Amino acid sequence: MAIGLDGHKVSLTKNGYFKLVSLIKKYPSTEILNHLDEIKLDSTQARKMLAGDKNNVLPNAWDSVRKFDNASQYALLLVSIIYSHKDLIELFKNSTNLEMQGVIYRKDTDGKTYTNLAYALNEAGVATDFSTGSDKTSYDFTPILAKNEIGPLAKEILRGHLKNMGWFEPSPNEPFQRDFYEQLNSYELNKVLGLSFIQFQEWLEGKNVARTISNKSLFNTRNTIYFGAPGTGKSYKVKEILKGKEDRTKRITFHPEYDYASFIGGFKPISEKDPISGLDEIKYKFVPQIFTNIYIDAWQNEFQDYFLVIEEINRGNCAEIFGDTFQLLDEGYEITPSNELASHLEKELTEKGHNGFANGKMQLPSNLSLLATMNTSDQSLFPMDSAFKRRWDWEYIPICYTPIDDFKKKNVSFDFKIDIADGNEYSWIKFIEKINLNHIKNNQSLGMDKCIGNYFIKPDTGKTISLNPFINKVIFYLWNDVFKDEENKVFEENTSYEDFFPMDIKGKTKIKELFDRIELKPIQNLEITEDDAQLRQVAEDNEGIDS
Numbered sequence: 001m002a003i004g005l006d007g008h009k010v011s012l013t014k015n016g017y018f019k020l021v022s023l024i025k026k027y028p029s030t031e032i033l034n035h036l037d038e039i040k041l042d043s044t045q046a047r048k049m050l051a052g053d054k055n056n057v058l059p060n061a062w063d064s065v066r067k068f069d070n071a072s073q074y075a076l077l078l079v080s081i082i083y084s085h086k087d088l089i090e091l092f093k094n095s096t097n098l099e100m101q102g103v104i105y106r107k108d109t110d111g112k113t114y115t116n117l118a119y120a121l122n123e124a125g126v127a128t129d130f131s132t133g134s135d136k137t138s139y140d141f142t143p144i145l146a147k148n149e150i151g152p153l154a155k156e157i158l159r160g161h162l163k164n165m166g167w168f169e170p171s172p173n174e175p176f177q178r179d180f181y182e183q184l185n186s187y188e189l190n191k192v193l194g195l196s197f198i199q200f201q202e203w204l205e206g207k208n209v210a211r212t213i214s215n216k217s218l219f220n221t222r223n224t225i226y227f228g229a230p231g232t233g234k235s236y237k238v239k240e241i242l243k244g245k246e247d248r249t250k251r252i253t254f255h256p257e258y259d260y261a262s263f264i265g266g267f268k269p270i271s272e273k274d275p276i277s278g279l280d281e282i283k284y285k286f287v288p289q290i291f292t293n294i295y296i297d298a299w300q301n302e303f304q305d306y307f308l309v310i311e312e313i314n315r316g317n318c319a320e321i322f323g324d325t326f327q328l329l330d331e332g333y334e335i336t337p338s339n340e341l342a343s344h345l346e347k348e349l350t351e352k353g354h355n356g357f358a359n360g361k362m363q364l365p366s367n368l369s370l371l372a373t374m375n376t377s378d379q380s381l382f383p384m385d386s387a388f389k390r391r392w393d394w395e396y397i398p399i400c401y402t403p404i405d406d407f408k409k410k411n412v413s414f415d416f417k418i419d420i421a422d423g424n425e426y427s428w429i430k431f432i433e434k435i436n437l438n439h440i441k442n443n444q445s446l447g448m449d450k451c452i453g454n455y456f457i458k459p460d461t462g463k464t465i466s467l468n469p470f471i472n473k474v475i476f477y478l479w480n481d482v483f484k485d486e487e488n489k490v491f492e493e494n495t496s497y498e499d500f501f502p503m504d505i506k507g508k509t510k511i512k513e514l515f516d517r518i519e520l521k522p523i524q525n526l527e528i529t530e531d532d533a534q535l536r537q538v539a540e541d542n543e544g545i546d547s
Contacts, residue, residue, distance in 0.1 A: 005187050008086045008165050020046065021073050021123070029062040049084045051160030059160045061153040068149065074124040075144040080157045081120060082192060088117075089192055096194035100141040100210070107135070141193050145203055146210035146302045155204040158184065208355070210302060222366075223329050225313060227374040228397035231453025233405075234373040235311060237397060241371070242307055249307040250294045254316025260323045265289045265341060286340040291325065296348050298368040299356030306368045313372035318388050325362075329370070329391035334361040376449040399453050401433050413454035417523065420467045420511045424522035428465060432456075434518045439490050440482065450482045471500050471507050475514075489517060 019039045023032045033056050036046050043056075052058040065076050082088045091109060096102035104121075106114040118137040121127040128138045144150060162183055170177035178186060181201060190200030199209045226234040242249050252263070260266070265288040274281050288296075291308065298306040318326070327333050337345065345357040356365060372392070405411045416428035436451040457473050459465050479497045483490055491514070500507045 003166050005086050021077050024062050029058040049081050051157045059156045061156040064153055071125045075150055076153050078120050078124040079154050083161050092192040100194040103136050103138045105136045142210045148206050148208040151203040152206050222369040224393045225372045225374055226395050226397050227376050229451040229453045230375045231456030232397045232399055234397045238371050250290050251309040252290050253311040254313050258316045259320055263291050263321045265292045286344050298365040299354045308370050310372040314374045318384050326388055328364040334363045337362050415463050416459055417464050419464050420508050422512055427523050431520055
């Protein structure tokens with residue numbers, strides 16, 4: 001008798017149902033139901049959870065999964081349990097709010113069911129913020145869907161569940177009976193895992209759909225260059241984006257001597273002992289470098305995001321460093337690597353069952369992102385060509401003149417002070433604001449590239465920038481890199497950087513005169529605007545922000 005999805009129910013209040021995996025590990029499918037006393041679970045409930053028929057015959061999938069690792073066993077059991085009950089199917093349909101991701105809440109089910117589900121999600125390695133006793137558990141099914149060997153077993157399990165609902169394969173006598181996939185589609189069972197039906201079908205047929213689904217990072221694209229004036233916080237922004245992912249992040253800084261062999265890898269002399277003579281011998285072997293290493297890591301762990309951070313990308317010869325691998329930055333593009341790199345990838349990926357070197361081709365994995373920083377004021381020794389540039393997304397990091405920054409946190413530099421030992425203190429933010437907006441930005445020969453960022457210099461005492469570092473770093477930059485060959489109203493006519501020395505005698509006077517020319521008043525004479533006061537209060541009220 002067909003009961004359909006509405007009649008597809010099983011009791012989920014019994015404690016420890018997720019412990020079924022212990023029996024799956026120990027016994028063949030024909031004996032699992034005979035040992036339920038070990039986990040104190042009712043036979044009828046266990047049979048339904050495992051997609052067994054009324055004769056207590058379980059799918060052979062439970063024998064096949066025994067050879068896999070623990071995570072795979074828990075993954076298949078979790079899938080089977082979810083699909084064993086109409087209410088669970090509806091729960092995950094409604095809670096999956098992104099591709100493969102969602103949140104279950106205690107309030108949406110009874111407490112025991114929620115507790116068992118939370119533990120099951122955790123055991124399967126898909127609970128992203130599991131905490132005993134919490135009222136919600138976030139999950140991400142990516143690790144399950146990245147296991148292409150689980151899909152066909154899940155297909156067998158789902159077939160068992162459908163049969164328990166009264167479905168059966170179409171026969172010549174009943175040509176209008178829905179086939180397997182039509183029946184799955186009618187119940188929209190793909191939505192339980194946050195997949196389109198085509199993705200769901202591909203997974204059940206053994207494909208790794210996690211690789212084909214768009215990256216779920218905190219930014220929109222995988223390859224981004226963050227650029228702006230020096231000191232605007234480009235590296236800080238990248239650090240904030242990657243917070244909590246440090247163990248899956250590698251960093252490198254480009255420079256004029258950095259090349260393809262340093263980035264990708266190459267042959268290097270290696271000292272080894274000869275097994276017969278025992279003498280040291282020099283042999284040449286391919287030694288992979290940072291890009292190749294993280295490329296392999298990402299392919300070997302396709303359900304986790306990996307990040308390669310390139311600091312000062314414009315200080316190196318990008319055409320030389322990337323070589324033909326720059327083509328990989330185009331989504332879905334493949335290249336044929338050199339023989340030595342191909343041999344290494346063959347050993348590390350193909351022989352171990354990973355797809356990063358399928359058919360002798362390299363393709364950037366969808367879980368690997370490249371983030372780079374670039375100071376626009378630096379004179380690049382090697383200009384980037386347009387073909388390289390268009391393969392990146394570009395994000396400008398502006399200078400922040402308000403108490404709250406782009407992360408809705410307090411702009412720490414807003415409280416920096418300049419002390420030139422004249423009895424007054426001056427606002428660092430007001431200084432860079434006047435220099436940038438009144439004297440650099442409006443100069444067509446200079447523009448924003450030469451502006452001074454919030455953290456161009458850091459206080460040497462508390463929040464105070466003293467005379468010595470201010471002259472040696474800030475004034476030197478303004479004189480040497482910005483205004484030296486430009487008409488300006490910052491420096492006196494016919495003056496030079498040497499005129500600021502001796503610092504204690506002339507420096508103080510020259511800085512005071514400079515402040516007067518740009519109309520920078522001491523802090524005690526500044527008028528605090530209502531907007532600044534309100535923003536400052538908001539910043540100080542934010543949790544975790546120092547006043």
